[in-house]
Amino acid sequence: MSEIRQNTSIEEIDYQGAKRIARNGDTEARCALASREDTQPEILYFLAEDPDIEVRRRIAENAETPGQADLLLARDECEEVRCVLATKISRLFPEVSATERSIMRRTVLDILEVLAADQTKQVREFVSDALKDAPDVPQQVIRQLAADPHLTVCGPILEFSPVLTEEDLLELIASQPVQGALGAISRRSAVDETVSDAIVASHDTNAIADLLSNPSAQIREETLDSLIDSAPAIDAWHAPLIGRQQLPANAARRIAGFVAKSLLDTLRQRTDLDKNTLDAVSEAVNDRLQDKPADPSKNRWIHDSDDAAPANTGTPRQQVLTLHREGRLNEKVIGDAAAAGDTAFVVIALSQRSGVEERAAHRIFEMRSPKGIVAICWKANLSMELAVRLQHNIGSIAPGATLKSENSPDYPLSEAEMLWQIEFFESDF
Numbered sequence: 001m002s003e004i005r006q007n008t009s010i011e012e013i014d015y016q017g018a019k020r021i022a023r024n025g026d027t028e029a030r031c032a033l034a035s036r037e038d039t040q041p042e043i044l045y046f047l048a049e050d051p052d053i054e055v056r057r058r059i060a061e062n063a064e065t066p067g068q069a070d071l072l073l074a075r076d077e078c079e080e081v082r083c084v085l086a087t088k089i090s091r092l093f094p095e096v097s098a099t100e101r102s103i104m105r106r107t108v109l110d111i112l113e114v115l116a117a118d119q120t121k122q123v124r125e126f127v128s129d130a131l132k133d134a135p136d137v138p139q140q141v142i143r144q145l146a147a148d149p150h151l152t153v154c155g156p157i158l159e160f161s162p163v164l165t166e167e168d169l170l171e172l173i174a175s176q177p178v179q180g181a182l183g184a185i186s187r188r189s190a191v192d193e194t195v196s197d198a199i200v201a202s203h204d205t206n207a208i209a210d211l212l213s214n215p216s217a218q219i220r221e222e223t224l225d226s227l228i229d230s231a232p233a234i235d236a237w238h239a240p241l242i243g244r245q246q247l248p249a250n251a252a253r254r255i256a257g258f259v260a261k262s263l264l265d266t267l268r269q270r271t272d273l274d275k276n277t278l279d280a281v282s283e284a285v286n287d288r289l290q291d292k293p294a295d296p297s298k299n300r301w302i303h304d305s306d307d308a309a310p311a312n313t314g315t316p317r318q319q320v321l322t323l324h325r326e327g328r329l330n331e332k333v334i335g336d337a338a339a340a341g342d343t344a345f346v347v348i349a350l351s352q353r354s355g356v357e358e359r360a361a362h363r364i365f366e367m368r369s370p371k372g373i374v375a376i377c378w379k380a381n382l383s384m385e386l387a388v389r390l391q392h393n394i395g396s397i398a399p400g401a402t403l404k405s406e407n408s409p410d411y412p413l414s415e416a417e418m419l420w421q422i423e424f425f426e427s428d429f
Contacts, residue, residue: 018043027052034058045069053078060085063092067107074114079123086115086123090130109138116141124153132156139163146172151180158184166195173198182207191217200227203388205234205399212240221248229339230392232258234399242267249277256281258341316345324352331382338386338393346394353380360425367425368395370403371413375421378411385409 013021013033021033022043033039034047035058048059048069059065060073060081073085089111115127128145131137142163148154158164158172158181169185173195182204185195191211196219199211208227211217219227224244228251231237238259241247243266247255252273256264268282323329329349337345347365351358354376364372373395377387388404391397405412413421 013039015040015043022046027054030055031058035062037062037064039064041066041069045072048072053081056081057084061088063088067111071107071111071114074111074118079120082115082118082120082123083126085111086118086126086130089115090126109141112137113141113144116144121150121153124148124150128153128156132160133162135162137161137163139168143168147175147177149178151178151184154178154181155184159187160189166192169195170198173202180206183210186210186217187214189216193218193220193223196220197223203399203402203404205236209236209240212237212244215245221251224248224251226389228254229335229389231255232339232341233392233396235260238263246272249274252277252281254339316342317348320345320348320352324349329353331386334382335386335389338390341393343394346390350376350380353382354422355379356422357426360422363425365395368397369421369425370395370397370401371417371421372425373397374403374411374413375418378413378415378418379422383409384411387411 013036018033018039021029025033030047030050030052031054034044034050034055039062041064044059044062044065045068047055048065049072050056050059056073056076056078057080059069060076061084065073070085070089073081076082076085089108112127112131115123118124118127124145128148131142131145142157142161146154146157146161146164146168148157154177158169164172173182173185182199182202183206185191186199186207187210191199191214196211196217199207200219200223211219212227227237228241231241238255241251241255242259242263244251247270252267252270256267259267268278270278273281320329323333329352334346334349334353337349343365347361348358350356351361354361356376356379361376364376370391373391374384374387377384377390384405388402391402392399403412411418
C-alpha cells in the first residue's frame with residue numbers, strides 16, 4: 001500500500017500503476033490520481049464510480065474528466081459532487097469555442113440538461129449562470145431554467161438569454177412566474193411591444209417600473225397612456241416616466257400634473273420635446289411650484305376630449321350635469337377626468353350614471369373600498385378596466401390590494417355582492 005501511495009508523488013504514472021492505484025490505493029492516493037491532469041480518461045471514468053465521495057468530488061472538479069464520466073456524476077447521489085460538477089461546467093462552458101462545442105455538443109448538453117433539472121437549487125444556479133448569455137444552448141434547457149420557481153435560477157436566463165423567443169416570454173408571463181421574474185424580463189436588452197403589453201397587463205408594479213426604466217423597451221403610446229392613468233398613485237413609476245425617451249407630448253403634459261415637485265425640473269429641462277409641449281409643461285410646472293389650483297378650462301381631459309368640449313366651464317357638478325343631460329357623460333370622459341385627478345368630477349359622474357346617492361359615492365372613495373368602487377362602476381354600466389383605473393387614480397388603492405379580473409373583462413364579484421356593497425354604503429352607519 002505504501003508503494004502505491006508513493007507512486008502518486010512521481011511526476012508521471014504509467015497506465016498499469018494508475019490502474020493499481022484506482023483499484024487498490026488508499027483514499028489519499030485515489031484522490032491524488034483523480035486530481036491529475038495526465039490521468040488516462042478511462043481511469044477517470046472508473047474513478048467516477050468510486051465509493052468515496054471525496055474521490056468523486058475530485059473527478060467532478062477535474063477539467064480533463066471525459067464527458068461520459070461527467071454525465072455519470074451529473075446523477076451522483078451526493079449533492080456536493082453535483083455542485084462541484086456544475087461549478088466546473090459553469091466555468092468551462094463560456095470558454096469553449098463554438099467549434100469545440102459542436103464536437104462535444106451531445107455529451108455536454110446532456111450533462112447540462114441533467115443539471116438544469118437537478119433537485120438542488122445551488123446546482124441549477126450554477127448552470128443558469130453558465131448559460132444565461134450563451135446563444136447555442138438547446139431551447140428546452142433554457143425554457144426549463146426560465147420556468148424555475150427560484151428567482152436566482154430563472155432570473156439570469158429571463159434577463160439575458162438570447163435563446164428565449166417572444167412566444168417563450170409571453171408564455172412565461174402568462175404562467176404567473178415567481179415574484180421578480182417579470183422584472184427580469186422587463187430589463188432585457190430588447191423588449192418588443194407585445195411583450196411590454198403583456199407585462200403591463202400583469203399589473204406587476206415593480207416589473208412595470210423596470211420596463212419604463214428600460215430605454216430599449218418598446219411601449220405603445222396607448223399602453224403608455226394607460227400607465228399614466230394609473231401613475232398618480234404609484235410613486236415608483238414617476239421617475240422612470242420622466243426619463244422615458246421619445247415621450248409623447250400629451251404624455252409629458254399629463255405627467256407634469258402629478259409627479260413630485262422634485263421631479264418637475266427634470267421634466268422641464270428635457271430637450272427632446274417640441275416648443276408647444278415644453279410651453280405646456282412649463283406652465284403646468286409653474287402652477288405646481290406656486291401651488292395654484294388647476295384651471296378647469298385647461299384640464300387635460302376637458303381640453304383634449306371632443307365629447308366634453310362644450311362643458312369646459314363651471315363647477316364639476318355643473319359640468320357633469322351638462323354632459324349627463326346631453327347623453328355624453330361616457331366612459332372616456334370619466335376616464336380622462338380620473339387621469340387628470342379630478343376626483344370631484346369623477347365621484348359626481350359615477351353618482352349620476354349609477355343612481356347611487358352622491359354621499360355614498362363619496363364614502364366609497366373616502367374609505368378606499370375596492371369592492372365599493374367596483375360595485376358603483378358596475379351600477380354605472382362602466383367597464384371593469386375603468387374600475388381598476390379608478391381604484392388606482394381616485395381611490396389611491398395600492399396595486400396589491402386592487403380588485404381585478406384575471407384574464408377576463410367581466411366583473412369579479414357577483415351581482416348580489418355588488419348590490420350589497422351599494423346598499424351598505426347608502427345605509428346610515
